Amino acid sequence: MSDGQSLMRAAAEVARKAGDVALGYFRGGTAVDTKRDGTPVTAADREAEQVARQWLEARFPQDGILGEEFGETRPGAPRRWILDPIDGTKTFIRGVPLWGTLVAVAEGERVVAGAAYFPAVGELIVAAPGQGCFWNDQRARVSTESDVSKAVVLATDERFFRYPERGAAWRELTQRAALSRTWGDCYGYLLVATGRAEVMVDEMLSPWDAAALQPIIEEAGGVFTDWTGARTSFGGSGIATNAVLAQDVRARLGAMGSP
Template sequence: MSTSQYLETALAAARAAEVVIRRYWEQGVNVTLKADASPVTQADVEAEQAIRKVILGRFPEHGFYGEETGTTRADAEFIWLIDPIDGTKSFIRRTPFFSTQIALLHRGKLIVGVSNAPMYGELAWAERGQGAYVNERRVQVGGIEALADAAISLGNIKTLAGTPGWAALGEIVGSVNRTRGYGDFCHYHMLAAGQLDLVIESDLNILDVAALSVIVEEAGGTFTQLDGAPIDLATTSVLAAGSAVLHAEVLGRLGS
């Protein structure tokens, strides 16, 4: 297992954030609302500060795009994409379905991804060409190709309701072997490990899934937006599958 300087830095930053998160998990934290009415806590802010300190301490020339502290050096060759607590609502309600997401973008291509879910007990990571790992075990997608054999997990599908895609999604759900809604980091970890075959999700942004896309793809999966377009900084939806064949079938059923 080869660990580059960038992956090692991402892992160190995730561990620094975990120290902050565990402290607030034990002592509790006050909640405030952002302008978009989404919640934020002091744990979010301090965890991102801890991540920023590790990353920019080693690579001060790199760009940084953080959920809580914004963007610096947006024109840099390397840009770090950070969500210190993806799943703040879960964190607030003391359920373990939240994680720290750290990804590295190099000239428009995501090359490193770390997803740490400390209270769930999983640390996943990947870098291009080196495979994907969950808790130091190399993982691989299941490779299921037939929709009838597939297990699907859905997340944040509210925006699909009332659109033409809603009917298509209903047909897909009616065709699979098993349907669940694990959400957040969890169903992407499971997809990478071959425990799920398909993830459909909307109402998200690139900071939620940048790292996870690297992990799923390095595990052998296919990861795009719902319309089949590549993941980019404007991403708001995901269609991820454990095989290219399954991905193509679902994409065709969803249409536009």
């Protein structure tokens, strides 16, 4: 088994373990606290990340860990695991099942494996560069739709509070698309990677939101960039598309770089 395959399997296993912990709290009326940045957090977020960290410490004690809830361990390590125990906490709190657990493995800013687990709907997608992307053990592929007027386009929140110009570009895109939907979080990227949607955008993404998604989209045959068009999951934003719409959509959104 190659390093990519073993890391992909490890990412999937720890995502499952953490996600199943969170699932035990889902729709259970867990208390909600507010973090310093104004975002919500629950006991499910914290316990799920703790379980993931414990699993990783036992098996990869030299690696760093960066998690949304407990920060960074061994920041100088050549390799680190990037964790989001519940991506879509607001969705989780509302009892909507489209939240996920994200796990990525990175060497510097090169992501070498990623997994996204959606325990409330029974979906797991995992990928590593050169190893392919697998959705519930079946090969995942983006769509081949080349016409924006026939595309499904998604966003987590279409209000775009921080970057109104991105919101204006997004709304123009929705007018040209066949269908636009929100309430995305990481589930929107799963839909792109599995060919059920063509575009997913977020004006703001933290590393733990984006890192697992980049190899998933790319190994499914799609394109993942930040909003400048740079191929990175550390740019603070995200645009995921199938391959044939990549240039057209980024031009419409004002993402001027070359994906």
